Amino acid sequence: MEMAKITINGQAVSVPAGTTILQAARQAKIDIPTLCDHPALRPAGSCRICVVEVKGQRVLQTACTFPITGGMEILTESPRVVGARKLILDLLFSERNHYCPYCEMSGSCELQSLGYRYGINHWVYPTYLNPFPVDASHRYLLMEHNRCVLCGRCFRACGELVANHTLGLRQRGARSMIHADLGLPWGESTCVSCGTCAQVCPTGTLIDKRSAYMGRNAQMRYVESACSQCSVGCGMKIVTRSDSVLRLEGDWDTKVSGGLLCQKGRFAPLYDGRERVLRPLVRRNGRQEAAGWEEALRVAAEGLSGRKGDLGVLASSNATTEALYLTGRLFKETLKASRIGLLNPAVSEALGKPKGSLADLAGSDLILLAGADPLQDQPVVAFLIKRAVDGGARLVLVDGESNGLAPFASMTLAMDGLDQAVQMAERAANPVVLYGAAVPDGAAGMLKRLQKKAAFIALEPGVNTRAAKAFGLAGTLQPAGIKALYLLLGEEAGEGAELAERIDKDAFVVVQSCFASPLTRRADVVLPMAIWSERSGSLTNTEGRTLKVQHAVDPAGEAKPDWEILALLAERLGMKVGASLEDVAASLRK
Numbered sequence: 001m002e003m004a005k006i007t008i009n010g011q012a013v014s015v016p017a018g019t020t021i022l023q024a025a026r027q028a029k030i031d032i033p034t035l036c037d038h039p040a041l042r043p044a045g046s047c048r049i050c051v052v053e054v055k056g057q058r059v060l061q062t063a064c065t066f067p068i069t070g071g072m073e074i075l076t077e078s079p080r081v082v083g084a085r086k087l088i089l090d091l092l093f094s095e096r097n098h099y100c101p102y103c104e105m106s107g108s109c110e111l112q113s114l115g116y117r118y119g120i121n122h123w124v125y126p127t128y129l130n131p132f133p134v135d136a137s138h139r140y141l142l143m144e145h146n147r148c149v150l151c152g153r154c155f156r157a158c159g160e161l162v163a164n165h166t167l168g169l170r171q172r173g174a175r176s177m178i179h180a181d182l183g184l185p186w187g188e189s190t191c192v193s194c195g196t197c198a199q200v201c202p203t204g205t206l207i208d209k210r211s212a213y214m215g216r217n218a219q220m221r222y223v224e225s226a227c228s229q230c231s232v233g234c235g236m237k238i239v240t241r242s243d244s245v246l247r248l249e250g251d252w253d254t255k256v257s258g259g260l261l262c263q264k265g266r267f268a269p270l271y272d273g274r275e276r277v278l279r280p281l282v283r284r285n286g287r288q289e290a291a292g293w294e295e296a297l298r299v300a301a302e303g304l305s306g307r308k309g310d311l312g313v314l315a316s317s318n319a320t321t322e323a324l325y326l327t328g329r330l331f332k333e334t335l336k337a338s339r340i341g342l343l344n345p346a347v348s349e350a351l352g353k354p355k356g357s358l359a360d361l362a363g364s365d366l367i368l369l370a371g372a373d374p375l376q377d378q379p380v381v382a383f384l385i386k387r388a389v390d391g392g393a394r395l396v397l398v399d400g401e402s403n404g405l406a407p408f409a410s411m412t413l414a415m416d417g418l419d420q421a422v423q424m425a426e427r428a429a430n431p432v433v434l435y436g437a438a439v440p441d442g443a444a445g446m447l448k449r450l451q452k453k454a455a456f457i458a459l460e461p462g463v464n465t466r467a468a469k470a471f472g473l474a475g476t477l478q479p480a481g482i483k484a485l486y487l488l489l490g491e492e493a494g495e496g497a498e499l500a501e502r503i504d505k506d507a508f509v510v511v512q513s514c515f516a517s518p519l520t521r522r523a524d525v526v527l528p529m530a531i532w533s534e535r536s537g538s539l540t541n542t543e544g545r546t547l548k549v550q551h552a553v554d555p556a557g558e559a560k561p562d563w564e565i566l567a568l569l570a571e572r573l574g575m576k577v578g579a580s581l582e583d584v585a586a587s588l589r590k
């Protein structure tokens with residue numbers, strides 16, 4: 001790699017040739033202000049706030065786009081540079097309504113911070129306040145055009161990162177406006193509610209409705225965690241204030257998703273209106289009644305012990321790895337349960353451990369997607385696939401006629417056309433195979449022909465299925481004939497009415513759940529469980545990465561984290577695992 005020696009403000013810096021001035025300055029810990037630039041987006045060079053002086057150049061240059069060559073002498077805060085930045089800010093503040101005290105982003109706005117940095121304390125130019133409309137038609141977001149500085153981050157994110165291309169720019173000059181689908185109300189557009197545009201917007205234009213006016217960034221706590229709504233496990237930050245979750249933000253530094261979240265990860269968990277189970281319940285004389293944890297665990301332990309052949313356990317894969325590990329050990333090893341099942345379907349094991357990662361999609365020229373609908377089940381994977389298609393990759397769908405990605409596919413085949421898809425992948429340079437639970441064992445065998453050539457990614461329909469399988473929790477379970485049944489439901493979305501019907505009338509049933517359902521109503525003992533934001537632990541995502549989930553707020557009511565309930569129950573049943581998450585994790589590592 002050819003290195004270029006330069007100076008920035010007289011400081012010697014050595015960087016690879018071709019690096020932008022902005023990247024070189026950041027490497028040297030020299031701060032150049034930016035507005036249209038965002039680390040996750042390609043440089044656009046449109047706002048010009050990052051201009052710098054480059055010796056020998058006739059005009060100021062935008063640091064975010066200008067490439068370094070050896071010998072350059074750069075000044076980032078010279079009087080000429082500062083004057084130019086002030087002019088740009090004076091012009092930006094004179095357009096539209098940047099009256100900060102009334103803006104939801106005041107205190108967290110990048111334009112406002114630049115105003116303070118360069119001493120913009122009055123209007124130099126006449127302001128014009130032709131009011132622009134406010135679009136409040138979106139369920140989760142608000143578009144306040146009067147605060148927009150036309151930096152373009154939002155529509156670049158919608159196109160470059162999400163590959164959804166909903167947002168764009170219409171009109172010209174001072175009348176320019178962001179729009180959704182050439183002027184549709186945002187809530188009626190093709191927007192898939194990923195929220196990425198709002199996260200990158202530097203001003204108070206694209207606003208999260210739920211957390212608006214709930215406080216400044218400095219008053220909030222940011223807890224690094226991973227989304228536990230599907231098997232991708234996108235990195236995210238849980239933003240809280242006063243033990244309340246205000247919003248969720250994608251973590252730009254995560255390797256899993258590079259900052260992307262989808263509607264089911266970013267918004268749906270905060271709009272979940274299901275009734276929580278908040279205290280333990282025990283059935284007494286045929287009626288469910290509130291009980292303390294001691295009594296509920298004692299009744300559960302008595303009802304489950306000594307059952308062996310009559311005992312069954314059915315777990316949801318949305319539990320943490322620690323909870324699934326304890327479930328496997330307690331029910332398989334200690335209680336010798338005869339019937340063990342997983343609530344969620346799982347991908348075929350015929351292909352062994354898949355060797356590939358979602359990052360492989362970026363360099364792929366052919367994507368073979370079989371037996372999965374990521375737009376529905378793992379939306380961020382769908383965004384990455386659409387990005388690859390935008391970059392020239394061909395998408396071949398197998399068993400995907402009603403697949404959400406069908407409009408982006410070069411070819412859609414039935415499962416019996418898999419051979420043709422495999423032949424196409426054999427001819428490609430960098431094929432990637434994504435396969436889901438709808439690929440039967442026989443067809444999976446056919447995909448094996450690509451194992452030397454392609455990257456393979458299994459798309460597990462459940463959240464933590466890879467961990468569940470590792471602890472022997474797999475397959476379906478028919479509850480008929482079982483006399484004692486433990487249901488680790490967690491946050492399972494299904495109402496469970498049909499399963500409740502199939503449980504024997506005289507069976508003893510313990511349900512560990514976050515939400516009330518026909519199954520909790522059927523239970524003899526209900527153990528209230530903490531939801532995603534109230535628990536810590538780990539998950540294994542669909543690529544096989546271990547991800548940490550962090551508790552951000554205290555559990556509601558008397559609920560406890562999934563692993564803790566199982567550890568307490570295990571202790572009463574004679575299994576020693578310790579009382580803390582660290583104890584359980586240490587036991588798991590052994």
Ligand code: SF4
Binds near residue numbers: 203
């Ligand atoms: S809406 Fe926000 S991100 Fe989009 S152009 Fe306006 S200020 Fe920039």
Ligand code: SF4
Binds near residue numbers: 157164166196197
């Ligand atoms: S929420 Fe997502 S899909 Fe909708 S406009 Fe914003 S970036 Fe595009």
Ligand code: SF4
Binds near residue numbers: 227231232381
């Ligand atoms: S793709 Fe899955 S893990 Fe990522 S944000 Fe969406 S639901 Fe969460």
Ligand code: FES
Binds near residue numbers: 033034035044045049
């Ligand atoms: S940040 Fe460089 S031109 Fe906008």
